[in-house]
Structure formats: C-alpha cells, structure tokens
Amino acid sequence: MIGMGLPRGFVVTLKNFLRPHSTEQYPDRHVGLFGAAKEAGMNPVQFLVKRPGDSLKAIAGLATVPVKVKQSARFRGNEFTYFEERCTACASCAKYCPLGIIEIVSVPGKIDAQEGESYKLEVFDIDIGRCMFCGLCVEACPYDALHMGTGFERSKYVRDDLVITKDELWDAEKRPSAFYRPQFEENGFDPFAEEMEDFHDAGRHERKTYDEMKKKWVDER
Amino acid sequence: MSAAFLDNSLWRNVYCVLAGESTECAARDYSSGLLPGGMEWLAFLLSALVVAAIFANAILGGVIVLIWGERRLFGRFQNRTGPNRWGPWGTLTSVADAIKTMFKEDLVPAEADRILFNLAPVMIAAPALIVFSVIPVGVGTYVADLNVGVLFIMAVTSLTTLSVLTAAWSSANRIAILSALRSVALLVSYEIPMALALVGVIMLAGSMSLGSIIEAQAIPFILVQPLGFFVFFLAAMAEMARAPFDLTEAESELAAGYLNDYASMKFGLFFLAEFIAELSTSAIITTLFLSGWKGWDPIPSHLWFAVKLILVLFVIIWFRMTLPRLRVDQVLKFAWKGLFELTMINIIVTAVLIAIWPEPSTTELWIMAAINWPVAIISIWVVSKLLGTSAYESPTPSESAPVYPVGTETLPANAGVQGGGDK
Amino acid sequence: MAVKTQPVTVNLGPQHPSTHGVFRMRVMFDGEEIVDVEPVFGYLHRGTEKLAEERTYSQIITLTDRMDYVSSMLNNQSYVLAVEKLAGIEPMPRGVWLRMIASELQRVASHLVATGFLLQDLGALGTPLIYCMRERERILDLFEMLCGARITNSYMRPGGVFMDAPKEFWPALDRELDDIVNTIDELEAYLSGNEIVFSRTKGAAVLPPELLINASITGPMLRASGVDWDLRHRDPYDYYDKVDFNRVLHSASDNYARYWVRVQEMRESVKIVRQCIEQIEPGPVRPSFDDVPRLIRPPVGDVYSAIEGSKGELGFYLVSDGSIAPYRMHARASSLINLTLLREMLIGEQFGDLFVIFGSVDLNMGEVDR
C-alpha cells in the first residue's frame, strides 16, 4: 500500500502550497498596512504618522481596495446599453427573445420624421429577473441600438426592481459589450476604460458595394 | 501537599501566592500567602481551579487559532486564499463562526432520545480537554504529572467513540448509525497498534510519566523509534478520524456522519472536540517523539513546544489535504495486517536493544537509531509489498487490442443510403 | 460466527452533497454492503423538449446550453449539426474550425470536472477538485473571450458560430493549451500512481463490454472496456476527418480505467485543438443571412444526428413540419442512458464505493432530467 505514488502526491501538493493563489478577492481586496500605504502613495512610516486612524484600520485588516474583475470585452452582462437615437422601435429584439421578456410599445411619430424617428417608443422594458443573457436580442437588432452591457452588479432586493425601463436604459452608463458587435473590436473600443459618448460610434458602418447591391436588386430579379 | 506536586511551577506559583505559612512554600522563597495559615486545603482547591481554568481556556483559544490556521493552510494547499474577510488575514473568522453557531436554532429531531442527544456533545468535549492535563507544555508547566500518563491518554481518548456512538444512537438516523459503527470499528482496530507503538517509547524511557519520557529524550525519540512514530502517527490520524481515515465523517459518503442531526452549539461542541483532538494528538506526538519542550537554551521551553506542535499540525494538515480516503475494509486491513505487524517488529527490536543497553546514554541512543532506521525502512517496505496492490499497468493507446469487434464487417453494397447522406 | 443482520434502506439524495446535482437513490444495504439500489430521477426536469416545440430553431440553442451545463459547447454543436442536416445548410469552414476548437476545449473542461469530482468522491477533500477546477476556469475564460459567457455559451449557430474569435484569443489559447498539459501531468503525478486511488478504484464495478453495449452505454465508459467506438472517428462530423488523434482505449473496464481514459482523452483533445489552430484559415464564420436567415424553415422531415459528447453519444432527433419551430425535438441524453447499469455496478459493492462508482459514470443532472 505504501509505495512511491503517495510521496509524489505530497510533493505535488507542497508545490501548489508554494504557488501564488489563483483566486481573486471580490468586490474588494483586503490590504494590510503596507498595501494601504502603497495605495495612499506614501511609505508605511509616513502613513502611520500622517493617518493614524487609517493605519490602525489597515493593521486590523479592515482596509480594503476595490478590485476590478478581469472581464472579456464580449462579456454578456445585465446592464444593457441602449442608444435611443438608433432605435426604430422595430421590436426585432422582442420577437427574437426566447423568453419574451422585452416589452415594447411604440406609437407613430411625427410625419416629417428624421431617420430613426418614424416611430416613438413609449415603453421599453427588459425583465432582467428572467433574462438568461443569451444575447439573441442584441444579435437581432438591425440598427445596433441595443447592446449587452459589461456590468453585472444589478442585484436588487425586490424582484420588480429588476425590470429595466426605458428611462433607466437611457440614463445608464454607456459601456456596451463587444458581443456581436465586431466593429467595437475593430475600432479598439474598450468598455472598461471609456464610455461611449456618441451613438454614431455604435453602428456597423458597413456599406454594401455597388456590385453586391446590383447582384441583389438587379441580377437576381 | 507533596513535594512532587510543587515541582510543577505553574501550580506552585498559584498555590504559594494563596497559601499562608506553608513550609514547602517557605522553602522555596515564598514569604507568605493571601489566605491565613491552616487554609492550605482552600489554597489547594483554588489553585487547582485556577490551573484547570488557565489550561482549558488556553486550549480553547488555541483551537480558535487552529481552526483559522487550518483553513488558511487548506486554502494555500488548494491554491486559494482561505478566510480573509474578517480581521487581519481573516483571524477573526473563527470568532465570527463561533458567534454564528451559538445563535443558530437548536434543533432536536422528533424521534431523538433527548437525554442522550443532549449528553453526547458534552461527553465528547470533556475527554478531549482532559487529555491535556498530563501533557507538559513547558518546563514545569502541566496540570498533573501522572505516573501512568501514557495509559491515561490512551484511556481518555478512547472515550470519544463512546460519545460518537451515543450521538448517533440518540439522533435515530441510519446514516449516523453507520458512521458510529465505523467509528467503533476504527477505534477497536487502531487502539491496539497505537498503544503498542508506544511500548517502545515506554521501554526506552523506563516510565509512563510524560515528564520522565521527555527527560529521557536525550535525542528526540523519532530518531530512535522511527517505526513507532510511523505507526503511532497513522494510528492517531485514524483515531481522530482524519483523512485518509475520515470514515466517520466522510462527507462525500455519509454527508456528515454522526453529526447529521446536530445543530447550533451542540454541533459546535463536536466541532470543537474534533479540533481539540487534533491539537492533543499533535501535543502527544510532540511530547513522546519530538522531545516535548526540550530545546536549546536561550529560547524558552514553551516556544520550543509550540514550534514543534505547529510542525506536527502542519504535517497532519498536509496529510489531510493530499490523501484520498480509504475504504472501511481497507482501513481495518491496514490496521490489523500492516500496523500491528510493524509494532510487533518494533517492540521486539527495541526489547533486544534495551536488553543490550538497559540505561541508554546519548551515544547508545544514536547507535539504536542507526539500527532502527534500516529495520524500519525494510519492514515498512516488506509489509507494503505484502499488503499493497500490484502495480497497475495502463496500456498505451496504440497497443491495446480491441476486445469487441468494431467495424470489422462490411455491409452489402445495396444496403447503404442511396442519393448521398453519409449517415 | 454468523451474525444476524437486517438490510437497511436509506434515501440518499436529492440533497446529498455528492450526488452531482439533485439525484436520489433508494439504497438498501446490509452492513456496508449494498443490496439494492433504485435511482429516482426528475428533480431537475425542466421540460426542455416541450419548450423547444414553441421556439424557433435559433432560440433552442439557448435551451441546449442548459441541458448538460458542464459541456454546453458540445450540446450546441450537436444541436446545430442536427439543424444543418435537417435544413441542408452548408457550414462555413472557419466557423466549423472554431466550433471544433470550442467543443474540444469543452471536452477537456468536462473531463476535468468528471475527474475532479471522482477524486472528490474518493475523499480527497477538494484538493484535486480545485486543481481541476482551476484549469477549467481558464478554459471558461477562453469561452468568455469567444462568446461572452462562461457556462451558457450559445456560441454556435446553424452554419458556423456567431462571431469570429477576437485577436487576443489565439495567444491566450496557446498559453492555455500548455497549461492544460502541465496540469494533466501534475494530476497524473499526484493521483495516477497513488496507491489509495488504485486500491479503491481498481477492480471496482467491472462491466463486460457486451453488457455495456447492450445497455447503450457509450463514451469514455465504453472505451474504458476496450471497445473502439468513438463517433469522432467512426462518423466524422465537422472536420474530424481532417485531424489526427488516438482513440484512448483501456481493457479493464473498472473505475480506474474510466478515470484513466478521461485523463488521456484530455491530452488527445489538446492535440486536436493544436491541429485545428494549424489548419484554420480566414473567412466568414457563418453564412450570410441571405443564405441562412434567422428564422430557418427546414423542409418537412426528421433527422437524427449524434456527436461524441464528453459523456457519450449525444444526439438530437428533430422533426420538422416546415414551420419556424421544430415539431418535436428529442435529445438523446447520454448521462441518463449511462445510468442504466447503475444497479449492476453497485450491488455487492461497499457503501464507501457507492459514490465513487456513481462518479465514475460521469453524469450531469441537467442532462439526465432535462
């Protein structure tokens, strides 16, 4: 029963014992005195003298530093991003949603409407509580108005609060995920570093070539 | 008051501060006590209570630290951080856990035997603490130096199983009963090699008192008694139901075994007892095999003891983290067919050596070590050969011949699907 | 001395810690020996097949994710292949290569979970499990790069995948492949020679290949008994005919053989991914919406298409009535069918081995109950 297999196992576990750990602390990282001083940009002695309260806290292990979780740009988060200017209220997203959790009510807009204003949105609700983040609504959006968000900290105490309304979408931080939006990756847009200010940036900007248009509209008819 | 009793510095300090015109204290430069003369019996009683309280609280405090340390070490072994939220490096986690445990609802199953159900946690926690009464944790720092100390330890530790059985029986749970039966089987099997492994140590020291055993260790007995240490270590792991012998609790099989129906502080007491057992086992190993508090001079003896204790604890945790669990029959087979033989070899060899050098000096101990190590290695190797499974030959992918005919025959030409479609 | 004993019946699960989900077994045992076992299913039944009848072909991809949630990519692949076969869609080459890379990575992840939990059931207190999970996390990071989700991927679409891999994916994949091999080496150093693992898994729950085949058991369990049946080789879907890999076989057909086959298959999967990286070439990853619209209307008919999933033959039976939703979808759940012989495997074994044998089947309750 006792051979070389067991000692080898002990060596492996000891090797892992000495490795740095692979987990991450979230939402904040606990720092000691040295970490807190480094965070404040001083050396520990300075920190101890200048900010005795904070240093005591740090020694007691209560000082924390917020942690940014490493995420991919395509992360499908639940803080949806939405550009009202781009939306035509076509309700493609609502039709494509496997769970039917997107509710859209639209009314005809003014007669002399600009592009994208021919329909006015009255209601645009996404029930995040039942959403499964498949991203099909984003995939279905023909004008790149709806994007998956990169944030995910939307837990609420009441289930009804999980419904994202139009106003909430409109006011939310514009940090769209690159999910199904290859143009973001081409433009080098990083949702974790910057916000998207201009709704024009969210578009696909792809123009069909003359030959393609001709093929589609002339040759095939 | 006996003079031997006052060799214990811990007792003496407390006692002599209390006792009045005691001659023993006067002989040791304690001028006078707090109590009037003739009240030595009260001083004795009070000092006994104080010493016991100090010890018990020190152990419980140690357990709190141990739980935290063990979880941190688990984390390190498993490449994660371990508890880190509460207090510096998570040191207050166990305190928070203890408070949480106390405030939980105390559930008693409807079918439980209430008296026994409530008695079992006490029955398991008390003996675990009592073990420490004979262990010297520093020069003259102990509760009592029994002249049958080793025997006392063996007797008290085996009480654990009784309370496990009580807990399982009273909670009227089939899984708990299974766990308790395993616990009893484990105890019956491992108590014997555990006791016999200590025979070598007792022979070398010529005494069963732990104080004398430490005194006798001119060199740590782990060097002189490798086989005894090996057997005792494994048997002790089994005795406190630690991996790879954690059959009683086996969470992947029995969920929590005998603890299934316990909640709140009753569960807390079981949990506590388990960790006290771990602490006491390491203390016993430290005392018997690592020369206890002995060390080089400038460093105080208590620190030596603590360092050795932590070392042993680390090894126990390392074992627990590394090894998968054995099955019941394998565990019992290992005790009866493996460890028992090894202890017998150890006793015979040690007896012969003691017959040659009845009162071994340091040099003679070194010679004994030189003889015992080869004996230990050879005998462990032989026993493992006799017991172990043969090496498992894994076939390389290309060499293995298929045993079942697959794709050996061909269909008639007309059988396949016509008009394409490959399946 | 004959001791009079009486068998005891115990309900294990659905809340037992090592039933890999919500599985219940009614076990009767005599002392430590198992006398009778009756599995009880259905605690995670979500009616996937009924739900699929009311969804379009693309929407069902999201349902397949949730069937076997430790190998969603493979479920996606199997379903998408069935749709392609039903609707006669010609997939785009780059999409197919990406599909193969993703599904082989998922196979590694799934086998890591299987191995880790098998060792957890052996009582190794989480250490090997966490080493396996650590590696799986890195694979899931790659999936997050690919499709934005870690578990419920929904990465594949009829005709390919929904989006090309980002630029940073390829160097990360290279690094990860080396890491996987290192981890497997470490795992083997740790456990493949471990005498305790030997003595507990060797010779336990041996099943002859004839019985396994008769019980429709496929996948690593079948290959551990020496039957050379791997759909990737026998019925090459996607581009598996363009890659070269060994079929891992073992002849012992016991728990250790199953563990060993899974570990070696991870190595083979890494090899396949490496070949895919070599052979992949630029191009579109899915047909244009002119060729394959979002709402697919396959012609009337039925089709059964199976792939080699991580747990065995993973097939989808689709019946189309020409509308945008399938008339009937049936998933051949290998986890459920692999449990057919559970009783035979367990009876006569020790109680301590119950969950080890159960774990060696490698099942996922999401797939068993669907």
Next chain:
Amino acid sequence: MTTAWNGQALAEAIEAFAPGTVISSSATDVWVEPSAISNVCEGLKTRSEFKFDLLSSVTAVDYIDHFEVVYHLTSLPYAATAVLKAKVGQGRTEASVPSVVPIWRGADYQEREVWDLMGIRFDGHPNHKRIMLWEGFPGHPLRKDYVTYDQSIQAPNDEDDE
C-alpha cells in the same frame, strides 16, 4: 465511417426473416408493424447480416392522429445505423407497443421516459413507471393536446414511495 442502412434495403432484409411485418419504407426509415417490434428487433440484433447491438435512442413523436415510436439502431461490427419506426395509437387510442428491454437493456430508461412524457405503453417492460414526473401526474406533457393543469389542485400522491 458509419453507413446508414437504406430503408428499402432494410425493409427487404427484414421481410426475409420476418415476413409480413414491414408496413412501408422510405429512403432512410422502415415502418414496422407495432406488434412485431419485438420479433423484428430480436432478429436485427442477433442475425449475422445486421448485428444491431447498440440501441442509440428510443423516442416517440405525436402526429395528432397517431403516435410514432422511433428506434435508432447502431451496429458496431458493421459500423452502420438504421431507423425503425412504428405507428401506434391510430385514431388517438391508447397506444402500446412491445418493450425492447429484454433485447436491449439500454431501452429501459428511454422507454420509461417515452411513457412518462408521451404516454405510450410498453408491454413487458420490467419496471413500467414514470421516470421524470411523479406517479399521478395528470396527463403526458409531450402530447400535442396536453393542457397545463393547475398543479396545485393535485398534489403528488405517494404511490411512488412504497
């Protein structure tokens, strides 16, 4: 490379050893008399020209006026597959078909699942019980005419537990 049996060829081959059992056949599928399923499967498994030793899948489809039980067979020695179908419950009567569990153990849970969700009885099944849903569940959910009942009306009864 696995080959799929041509339906017509398979139908001829089945007719050769079990005359009168095949109802019709297409390029891929063979429709068999439901009562003869047992016989035909026995032959398909044991006879040397078929050797269908692995039953890939058993399922059923509700075609409103009848049910169809679908067997997907695989032969390991030939590396071949075939599809066998049986129309049962014509006119939506109580459908039943002989069980193939005595031939392939692998049909055990799958037939139970079909019974549970589709309501097709398998005569001769050794453990003919519901598998996913509890005993006493109203109706068979995968049937096209299934109406979701308010499940709070009928609690699960305890037939299941001894």
